[in-house]
Amino acid sequence: MALHRKLSEQLVVLLHLIIGVQLVLAAPQPNDPSCNRICGSVNIPYPFGTSEGCYLDKSFLIKCNNSFQPPKPFLAVDNIEVLNISTDDGELRVSNLVFRSCEWWPVYDNQPSLRRISALLSLSNFSISLEKNSIFAVGCNFFAYISGWQGQHYTFMSGCTSVCGKSTGLVNGSCSGLGCCHSAIPENATKYNLTVQSIYTNGSSRTSGQSCGLGFIGETQAYTFSTLDFENLMNRETVPLLLDWAIANKKCEDAQKNWSSYLCKAANSNCSEPNALGYICKCPEGYQGNPYILDGKDGSCQDIDECKDHPNPCNANATCINTNGSYQCTCLEGYKGDGRMPPGTGCSKKPGQSKIIINIALGISISLLILLVGTLWVYWVMQRRKLIKLKEKFFQQNGGLILQRQLLNHKEYVESAKIFSAKELGKATNNYDKSRVLGQGGFGTVYKGILSDDKVVAIKKSNVVDQSQIEQFINEVVVLTKINHKNVVKLLGCCLETEVPLLVYEFITNGTLFDHIHDKNLSSSLSWEKRLKVASETAGALAYIHFETSMSIIHRDVKTTNILMDDNHTAKVSDFGASRLVPLDHTRLTTVVQGTLGYLDPKYFHTSQLTEKSDVYSFGVVIAELLTGEKALSMDRPEAERNLAMYFVTAMKEDRLLQIIDDRILIEGNIEEIKEVANIAKKCLKVRGEDRPSMKQVTKELEGLRLLEKHSLKKVDSNIQQITKHLPYASTHALGIDVDVGSSSMSTIVADDSMKNQILKPTDNDAR
Ligand SMILES: *[C@@H]1O[C@H](CO)[C@@H](O)[C@H](O)[C@H]1NC(C)=O
Ligand SMILES: *[C@@H]1O[C@H](CO)[C@@H](O)[C@H](O)[C@H]1NC(C)=O
Numbered sequence: 001m002a003l004h005r006k007l008s009e010q011l012v013v014l015l016h017l018i019i020g021v022q023l024v025l026a027a028p029q030p031n032d033p034s035c036n037r038i039c040g041s042v043n044i045p046y047p048f049g050t051s052e053g054c055y056l057d058k059s060f061l062i063k064c065n066n067s068f069q070p071p072k073p074f075l076a077v078d079n080i081e082v083l084n085i086s087t088d089d090g091e092l093r094v095s096n097l098v099f100r101s102c103e104w105w106p107v108y109d110n111q112p113s114l115r116r117i118s119a120l121l122s123l124s125n126f127s128i129s130l131e132k133n134s135i136f137a138v139g140c141n142f143f144a145y146i147s148g149w150q151g152q153h154y155t156f157m158s159g160c161t162s163v164c165g166k167s168t169g170l171v172n173g174s175c176s177g178l179g180c181c182h183s184a185i186p187e188n189a190t191k192y193n194l195t196v197q198s199i200y201t202n203g204s205s206r207t208s209g210q211s212c213g214l215g216f217i218g219e220t221q222a223y224t225f226s227t228l229d230f231e232n233l234m235n236r237e238t239v240p241l242l243l244d245w246a247i248a249n250k251k252c253e254d255a256q257k258n259w260s261s262y263l264c265k266a267a268n269s270n271c272s273e274p275n276a277l278g279y280i281c282k283c284p285e286g287y288q289g290n291p292y293i294l295d296g297k298d299g300s301c302q303d304i305d306e307c308k309d310h311p312n313p314c315n316a317n318a319t320c321i322n323t324n325g326s327y328q329c330t331c332l333e334g335y336k337g338d339g340r341m342p343p344g345t346g347c348s349k350k351p352g353q354s355k356i357i358i359n360i361a362l363g364i365s366i367s368l369l370i371l372l373v374g375t376l377w378v379y380w381v382m383q384r385r386k387l388i389k390l391k392e393k394f395f396q397q398n399g400g401l402i403l404q405r406q407l408l409n410h411k412e413y414v415e416s417a418k419i420f421s422a423k424e425l426g427k428a429t430n431n432y433d434k435s436r437v438l439g440q441g442g443f444g445t446v447y448k449g450i451l452s453d454d455k456v457v458a459i460k461k462s463n464v465v466d467q468s469q470i471e472q473f474i475n476e477v478v479v480l481t482k483i484n485h486k487n488v489v490k491l492l493g494c495c496l497e498t499e500v501p502l503l504v505y506e507f508i509t510n511g512t513l514f515d516h517i518h519d520k521n522l523s524s525s526l527s528w529e530k531r532l533k534v535a536s537e538t539a540g541a542l543a544y545i546h547f548e549t550s551m552s553i554i555h556r557d558v559k560t561t562n563i564l565m566d567d568n569h570t571a572k573v574s575d576f577g578a579s580r581l582v583p584l585d586h587t588r589l590t591t592v593v594q595g596t597l598g599y600l601d602p603k604y605f606h607t608s609q610l611t612e613k614s615d616v617y618s619f620g621v622v623i624a625e626l627l628t629g630e631k632a633l634s635m636d637r638p639e640a641e642r643n644l645a646m647y648f649v650t651a652m653k654e655d656r657l658l659q660i661i662d663d664r665i666l667i668e669g670n671i672e673e674i675k676e677v678a679n680i681a682k683k684c685l686k687v688r689g690e691d692r693p694s695m696k697q698v699t700k701e702l703e704g705l706r707l708l709e710k711h712s713l714k715k716v717d718s719n720i721q722q723i724t725k726h727l728p729y730a731s732t733h734a735l736g737i738d739v740d741v742g743s744s745s746m747s748t749i750v751a752d753d754s755m756k757n758q759i760l761k762p763t764d765n766d767a768r
Contacts, residue, residue: 029053029054030046030047030290030292030293030299031046031290031293031297031298031299031300032053032054034054035049035050035051035053035054036050036051036054036064037049037050037054039062039064039071039072039073040064040068040070040071040072040073041070042073042082042083042084042085043084043085044062044064044073044085045085045087045290046087046290046292046293047060047247047263047292048060048061048062048085049061049062050062050063050064050073056247056263058076058077059077059124059125059126061075061076061077062074062075062076062082063075063076063079075092075094075126077124077125078122078123078124078125080094080095080096080123081094081095081238082094082095083095083240087280087281087282087290087291088282088283089272089274090244090245090246090272090274090275090277090280091129091242091243091244091245091274092126092242092243092244092245093219093240093241093242093243094240094241094242094243095238095239095240095241096121096216096217096218096238096239096240096241097216097237097238098214098215098216098236098237098238098239099194099196099214099215099216100196100212100213100214100215101142101196101197101198101212101213101214101215102211102212102213121191121192121193121194121217122191122192123243125245126243126244126245126277127243127244127275127276127277128185128192128217128241128242128243128244129242129243129244129275130184130185130186130187132219132220132221132242133185133217133218133219133220133241133242134182134183134184134185134217134218134220135158135159135160135182135183135184135185135194135215135216135217136175136180136181136182136214136215136216136217136218136223136239137159137160137161137162137180137181137182137196137213137214137215138162138179138180138213138214138215138225139162139179139198139211139212139213139214140162140163140164140179140211140213141161141162141163141164141198141199141211141213142161142162142196142197142198142199142213142214142215143159143160143161143162143195143196143197143198143199143213144159144160144162144181144183144194144195144196144197144213144214144215144216145157145158145159145160145183145194145195146158146159146183146185146186146192146193146194146195146217147192147193147195148186148187148189148191148192149189149191149192149193150189155186155189156186156189157186158183158184158185158186159183159195160177160181160182160183161177161181161199162177162178162179162180162181162213163177163178163179164178164179171227172225172226172227173224173225173226174225175223175224175225179225179227180225182220182223185217192217194215194216194217195215196213196214196215197213198211198213214236216239217241218239218240218241219239219240219241219242222239222240223239244274244275244276244277245275245277245280246273246274246275246277246278246279246280247263247278247279247280247281248261248263248278248279249277249278250278250279251273251278251279252264252271252272252273252279255271255279256271263281263292264279264281264282264291264292265294266281266291266292266293266294266295266300266301267295268283268284268287268289268291268295268300268301268302269281269282269283269284269291269292269300269301270282270283270284270291283301284301284325285325285326286303286304286306286324286325286326286327287301287302287303287304287325288301288302288304289301289302303322303324303325305322305327306320306322306326306327307320307321307322307327308322311341312341313327313329313340313341314327314329314339314340314341315329315331315337315339315340315341315344315346315347316347317331317332317335317339317346317347318330318331318332318335318337318339318340318346318347319332319339320339329344331347332347334349334350335347335348335349335350336348336350391422391497394496394497394498394499395496395497418492418493418504419493419494419495419496420493420494420495420502420504421495421497422495422497422498422502424451424452424495425449425459425495425498425502425504427452428449428450428451428452428457428459429447429448429449429459432445432447432461436448436449438458444460444461444462444500445460445461446458446459446460446461447459447460447461448507449504456507457492457504457505457506457507458504458505458506458507458508459502459503459504459505460502460503460504460505461500461502462500462501462502474501477491477494477503480576483544483545483549483553483576485540485541485544485545485548486570487537487538487540487541487544487570487571487572487573488541488544488545488572488573488574489505489506489508489564489572489573489574490505490506491503491504491505492504492505492506505574508564508565508566508572508574509566509567510564510565510566510567510569511564511565512560512561512562512563512564512565513534513560513561513563513564513565513571513622513626514559514560514561514563515565516565516569517560517625517626517629518629518631523629523662523664524664526569526664527664527665527668528665528668528670528673528674528709529709530569531626531627531665532673532677532702532705532706532709533569533570533571533706534563534565534569534571534626535622535623535626535677535702536699536702536703536705536706537570537571538558538563538571538573538619538622539619539695539698539699539702540699540703541571541572541573542555542558542573542615542616542619542695542699543694543695543696543698543699545573546612546615546694546695546696547694547695547696552612553576554610554611554612554614554615555573555576555615555618556610556614556615557575557596557599557618558573558599558615558618558619558621558622559596559598559599559618559621559622559632560622560625560632562574562575563622596632597632597633598621598631598632598633598643598644598645599617599618599621599622599632600614600617600618601613601614601617601618601689602617602687603617603687603688603689604617604689609689611689612694612695613689613690613692613694614689615695616684616689616692616693616694616695616698617645617684617685617686617689617692619684619695619698620645620680620681620682620683620684620685620692621644621645621685623677623678623680623681623684624644624645624648624678624681624685625644626677627648627660627661627662627665627674627677627678627681628644628648628660628661628662629662629663629664629665630644630647630660631644632644632645645685647660648660648678648681648682648685649682649685652678652679652682657674657675657678658671658674661674661678670709673705673708673709676701676705677702677705680693680698680701680702684698
């Protein structure tokens with residue numbers, strides 16, 4: 001077809017004008033404030049300019065046509081509208097014409113109509129950017145092509161055909177053949193001829209009417225095909241076109257050799273070769289301004305303070321520090337990263353020191369806590385062990401082992417005795433509160449205790465930790481566990497865990513017989529009948545322990561303070577602390593003398609020979625006390641009468657009995673009965689043990705009298721008139737007991753200090 005050879009309308013312009021000539025004389029002032037650097041919305045930076053002295057040379061002259069609104073800048077040499085100018089990469093965006101070719105259907109003579117529009121594009125000083133521009137054809141069955149010329153020589157042709165078989169095939173955004181096509185611009189040309197032409201295709205069925213196609217050379221990225229544009233483009237006049245420019249057709253290296261003509265002299269100005277045309281000047285990275293203006297002058301390349309940019313180039317968790325040509329982002333404490341906005345890594349929390357410190361602190365605290373708890377636990381365990389050891393020590397010290405052995409030896413009795421814990425008894429006595437004290441004596445203190453099952457008990461607590469007393473204590477436990485008699489105070493159990501041993505008894509509510517006899521208020525209610533009853537019951541209890549138990553028990557401390565009274569005036573013999581177990585085949589036992597002055601058997605006192613007859617003697621004193629209402633030993637009486645037993649026996653011998661009998665029972669009592677009882681007492685008080693009756697006999701006689709008494713209650717008053725009283729006289733010397741009782745105490749233990757140590761011997765050895 002060789003269409004490219006038929007170039008009808010041509011506008012031939014030289015493509016390259018070698019910029020070899022420098023205007024040395026009127027050197028342009030890039031920063032001259034009188035220069036107008038804006039035309040409409042377009043900046044006109046040096047080397048471009050709109051007036052004399054404001055541009056580098058004629059090729060950079062911009063004419064600002066004010067007849068447009070807003071005004072439009074034109075490249076003065078080629079009269080091409082300028083859209084904008086970039087000094088950094090040597091690019092110039094200009095406005096290029098769109099060529100249109102239209103056809104009318106039907107075609108005459110059925111001949112294809114080959115209508116063609118060609119335009120020659122030529123530039124004086126600048127060149128079309130081959131990289132960034134393309135040749136476009138838009139329309140149905142249109143062909144756009146470009147022919148390149150170098151001088152008079154045709155060099156090449158390049159183009160594309162846009163077809164549309166069916167209009168529905170058009171695709172938005174795609175310019176690859178359907179309704180739109182584009183093609184690269186060939187190199188090595190100084191002038192271009194663009195042709196747009198419809199192509200006839202055999203058999204193509206076209207409706208009658210106008211059909212238009214477009215052809216243009218334009219910026220590849222600036223045009224995006226759309227089916228809507230397909231219609232609109234028909235009216236489009238221009239498209240953007242990118243041109244390359246340079247200030248001189250030299251390499252940077254060569255340009256710097258001729259310093260006077262070199263334009264990038266400023267310190268902050270770099271030489272750059274953006275395209276094949278030559279070099280330009282450029283502000284370094286991070287600087288902005290005009291690289292053709294010398295340093296220090298307004299508008300020269302200045303460092304950009306990126307930190308003042310909006311948005312800040314650094315992450316929110318970073319501090320921004322501006323540097324020459326750049327900036328630094330430093331992440332805050334506890335963050336890591338380059339601190340820059342994407343594509344930088346920004347700032348992210350590091351498992352940082354704070355966390356480590358917290359972890360360390362946490363670790364230390366936990367360790368300390370564990371250590372503390374551990375220490376406390378060890379301390380607690382040690383304290384507990386100490387306590388247990390102490391309890392064990394007390395248990396041993398308190399004769400726990402002896403007791404266990406004793407209890408084991410007499411299993412049949414053990415059921416009734418219980419071993420209480422120290423805690424249990426502390427609770428029962430409200431920690432041995434003073435208000436709970438029932439009585440106090442040389443032996444210790446008796447507390448009232450209330451057990452967890454509301455049972456009221458008496459708890460006897462020894463005063464001193466004395467091995468001799470412990471011996472006694474164990475003894476009492478062993479003895480009492482063997483006794484089950486209604487007139488003997490019942491031992492419920494004991495506790496060995498405390499420093500001093502504790503005994504738990506049944507609680508007897510009504511005080512001692514001593515109180516009932518010698519307390520004026522109580523004695524008035526202690527009738528003859530009751531006295532007889534007490535005597536009889538006590539005798540029964542003693543007879544029981546002497547004869548009825550598996551081993552004979554000698555109480556050794558029978559006295560009115562050891563006979564307790566309950567609410568029914570029932571006698572309860574208590575305090576077996578001094579008691580001894582005597583095997584039945586042994587009639588005699590040598591022991592340390594023990595007992596209470598006034599009740600003590602003088603025979604035993606002198607011989608240390610212990611038999612149950614010692615208890616009989618003591619019981620005789622108790623009867624005498626019941627009959628006379630006098631204390632067993634009284635400093636208030638004349639010396640000869642201090643010992644009741646002596647006094648009583650003497651009075652009997654001298655037939656002065658009625659004179660010493662308590663007035664109250666004389667009034668109500670049967671004289672015969674009184675005399676009978678007095679006789680029993682007299683027999684009990686015989687100096688020789690063998691002469692005394694056994695408790696069995698005594699019990700029998702007393703019980704007999706009681707039966708009699710019940711029948712003869714009515715004949716009481718006839719005796720009252722016979723009573724005359726005489727002052728009693730008696731000599732203690734008669735019994736050989738010569739004790740200097742200077743102190744006020746009269747109910748004390750006989751055993752003196754010199755004897756005490758002997759009692760440490762185990763019970764078993766004692767009972768040889
Ligand atoms: C400005 O443009 C108009 C319209 O294209 C034209 O007629 C006129 O000559 C131009 N003026 C200058 C000073 O070039
Ligand atoms: C050129 O002008 C266009 C439109 O006016 C604008 O979008 C573009 O950012 C400009 N380019 C430069 C490099 O100034």
